[in-house]
């Protein structure tokens with residue numbers, strides 16, 4: 001028979017799921033535009049991808065997760081056969097394997113794998129967003145495209161008062177967060193595991209991107225990634241529970 005602690009955990013989980021479903025649509029409409037074509041090169045590229053792959057999502061990919069999260073994970077951009085196909089960040093490609101398994105390990109996801117946008121997966125107290133919402137050719141957005149899409153990240157940050165920690169996956173995500181804050185990148189150097197206190201008290205934690213290249217070359221190992229996620233989560237939870245000054 002389940003103990004009180006287990007029953008409490010299940011009840012809390014179900015409450016979070018219901019709360020997320022209620023708030024998600026309203027929140028997303030404020031921080032994301034599914035019909036955005038502000039970047040002509042990316043919009044034209046997606047038109048071609050849609051023609052070549054009629055079953056692919058092939059539009060700007062929305063953030064995914066808890067609208068009231070304390071931890072925000074920032075990736076780079078959708079991958080061709082991952083988020084661009086499924087319509088959910090880090091879903092359907094190699095980069096999502098380690099990410100979702102790690103979130104599940106720390107109680108931030110309802111299951112360890114993300115297979116499709118309608119697979120019922122729920123994130124709790126964490127949200128995943130991308131610095132660039134549209135698939136870039138060769139996974140390389142142009143500086144102007146990163147700059148243009150930064151308006152969405154800026155809005156997401158300003159409309160997420162509960163976020164206390166940000167985990168940037170890779171240098172481009174790191175720089176996108178700084179840009180959203182109007183902070184100079186040279187004063188906040190990217191390094192795996194580095195921690196940067198931002199002007200509003202939030203903390204930016206850096207990680208190597210959990211890409212296939214980084215994990216297969218062991219530039220980023222599972223213990224390394226789990227440690228950096230644990231660090232960011234610990235900061236988010238500790239900051240949120242600290243008494244107001």
Ligand code: SF4
Pocket residue numbers: 036037038039042043060132133134145148149150152
């Ligand atoms: S990358 Fe961002 S700004 Fe550019 S078209 Fe896509 S959603 Fe719009």
